Amino acid sequence: MARIAFILLCHKDPEAIVQQAERLTAAGDYISIHFDARGGKEAFNAIKAALSQNSNVTFATKRIKCGWGAWSLVQATLYAVEAAEKAFSDATHFYMVSGDCMSVKTAEFMHDFLDRDDADYIESYDFFESDWIKTGIKEERLVYRHLFNERTHKWLFYKSMAIQDKLGLKREVPPDLRMMIGSQWWCLRRRTIEWILEFTRKRRDIMAFFRTTWIPDETFFQTLVRHLVADTEIRNRTLTFLMFTDYGMPVVFYNDHYDMLVSQDYLFARKISPDARTLKKRLGELFVAQNVTFKISNEGRSLFQFLTGRGRIGRRFGQRFWESESTLGRDRELLIVTCKKWHVAKRLVAEFRKKTDLPCLEYLFNEEDTPLPDLGGIEKSLWKRSRHRRAWVRMLFDYYDTDRMLICIDPGGFDLINDFYADRSGTRMLDVECDYTPDYLAGHAKRVGLAGEATPKEALERLLPTIRSDINHEADQIRDQDYENFYLMRENNSDDENAACIARFLDISMEDARDILATQHLFAD
The missing domain is CATH 3.90.550 (Spore Coat Polysaccharide Biosynthesis Protein SpsA; Chain A)
Structure with missing residues (x-):
């Protein structure tokens, strides 16, 4: 033993x-x-x-x-x-x-x-x-002789390296060792x-x-x-x-x-x-x-990233610097559907396609494998799409040769939504509010890596209020902005109320809007 x-x-x-x-x-x-x-x-x-x-x-x-x-x-x-x-x-x-x-x-x-x-x-x-070393010196750790401690003699530490570099005193790593x-x-x-x-x-x-x-x-x-x-x-x-x-x-x-x-x-x-x-x-x-x-269950790291990413009161990050030099075009209109339950938004958008000629793109900033046209490689990674968001969406407008296009964005993409609303183009948004049962929240936690199949029930139950609070915060953050051309569709609203939201959002008749809402199991999980 x-x-x-x-x-x-x-x-x-x-x-x-x-x-x-x-x-x-x-x-x-x-x-x-x-x-x-x-x-x-x-x-x-x-x-x-x-x-x-x-x-x-x-x-x-x-x-x-x-x-x-x-x-x-x-x-x-x-x-x-x-x-x-x-x-x-x-x-x-x-x-x-x-x-x-x-x-x-x-x-x-x-x-x-x-x-x-x-x-x-x-x-x-x-x-x-x-890339194990994320910051600070790397090769210099080995090729220079370190006689001073950087923590206690910072000036001497860096001065010694500078002198060795100037005098060409770099040394070889022992040839029979692979440095790890x-x-x-x-x-x-x-x-x-x-x-x-x-x-x-x-x-x-x-x-x-x-x-x-x-x-x-x-x-x-x-x-x-x-x-x-x-x-x-x-x-x-x-x-x-x-x-x-x-x-x-x-x-x-x-x-x-x-x-x-x-x-x-x-x-x-x-x-x-x-x-x-x-x-x-x-x-x-x-x-x-x-x-x-x-x-x-081994979800510790992903759980820590989720909780620290939420930050304290007022949230973690301030607004970023937007790419203000880029614009979608003054005469264009971007329609945004935001919904935390992606499958609900996708069902809804599938019906939009039947009643309109709008190009509709699902969660292009959230899903790597969203069907997209070939635009020279910018479409291949989520990082590129988000980093060059306005230029990227402008290219999509050009590709489809349209002045009106619809995209889906997760409510967590508050910076994206703000950026598009700040553009000189027209923007409309349909926010789809769903009910979230404990079973759905538990499944969501597992899908995004905050919990695993082996996570104790008690630990999961403690996590669910935090997830629900996070979803509610995203919704409040969007609604507090008082955006123009903002329409709120709720799972618990009457069909007439939701049809009126869809009709105004898409500029279609109430009859067509009611046909869209007739979709079977629209809000089902």
């Missing part, structure tokens, strides 16, 4: 470290702790004293001061790994964690998971070919750890190279594992669930995240808030529990 030696790097809060060590060793696993030398001798002694009776705990062979982005983080990890490899001869796996990490599965589940697949779990992408990059939260087998330690003793040249690279904790183990282990035995992923905001900051989890965390396809999660005492207690109790079944 798998037995895990956890490698813990930490620098503060001795009481929390002791609690974490006790939790992680409660099921027979081990832990090796490196407590940052900056944390002070008194705090370190308190940790050692509190854990002195726990034979499943050991400490790094040496304590050093660590700095973000510096080699010291890798060196501290190696000191802790060396201690664990020596102290725990029956440890089968070595799992890197921080003081902000907590298990989100039982120890029983973890052991079974690792036993099922004889592999190393480490995220590792090609350093030069991948990825998350530092890995889980490696004992054999792999032994190979890495042996490699560090033999290849002093490689060690010297990494000592002066920038942020080596994202490249050192990732590169060596790919160098020493067959690709078939590596799973390119981390077993620790973590997310980042659009500001590049780690997402912090609190007490109400328990259900979401345990349903993710991961063994650990970070960062857990120091104040989330209830969450820590529940996860600690879960770790030592037996015979627990987990329903993996």
Whole structure:
């Protein structure tokens, strides 16, 4: 059976470290702790004293001061790994964690998971070919020698790079290594750890190279594992669930995240808030529990993107700069149908085609595969259509040789609607309001990735009011604009009321409008 030696790097809060060590060793696993030398001798002694009776705990062979982005983080990890490899001869796996990490599965589940697949779990992408690095320097991390820390000596850090560049002091990457990059939260087998330690003793040249690279904790183990282990035995992923905001900051989890965390396809999660005492207690109790079944829905990231995209009061984003130099044409008229239930709008538009000669295009800004004419490639991606929205729609007017055209837009496309109404052309809008049952909202959540088939019923029920509120907000946002030539058609209105809206919107007779409303199952889900 798998037995895990956890490698813990930490620098503060001795009481929390002791609690974490006790939790992680409660099921027979081990832990090796490196407590940052900056944390002070008194705090370190308190940790050692509190854990002195726990034979499943050991400490790094040496304590050093660590700095973000510096080699010291890798060196501290190696000191802790060396201690664990020596102290725990029956440890089968070595799992890197921080003081902000907590298990989100039982120890029983973890052991079974690792036993099922004889592999190393480490995220590792090609350093030069991948886009893993989103911002900041890239190649410069490796080809220059970094003797100063960017966080503490910013001027010296960049001045040193500039001097090396001016003097032509770029260095070559070791030719026998394919440089890789990825998350530092890995889980490696004992054999792999032994190979890495042996490699560090033999290849002093490689060690010297990494000592002066920038942020080596994202490249050192990732590169060596790919160098020493067959690709078939590596799973390119981390077993620790973590997310980042659009500001590049780690997402912090609190007490109400328990259900979401345990349903993710991961063994650990970070960062857990120091104040989330209830969450820590529940996860600690879960770790030592037996015979627990987990329903993996794995919707955490898409759910986070949805909720943060909504923002706070007033919503998240202000208005964007529109492409004001582009216009559809003063004598043209754009008819917009907006409806959250796309299938309802499509049925309605299908009937419009029968009663008018209008070119009608369904959700061209929302669906990649909407049938469209060939316009030189601009029609091939949603990004291009939205980025050049007026130019794109003007091309459609020209293609159909018409001054009047109808399109469908999701109510969430408020910026699109505003942009078209701001154009000098004429604009009309028919807003189709539908009823939303709990079953429909649940299905909608699954279709857009906010929930999965395995999402617990209780978690889904908590999410539905948020989705309903979001739909209502989109509708209110549109109606608050008091647009000209705006017509509201409701599922609960009488046929005469809805027919009058359609007749005015399309400029057709009431008789034709009633024929359109006679469509069977127009509002059915």
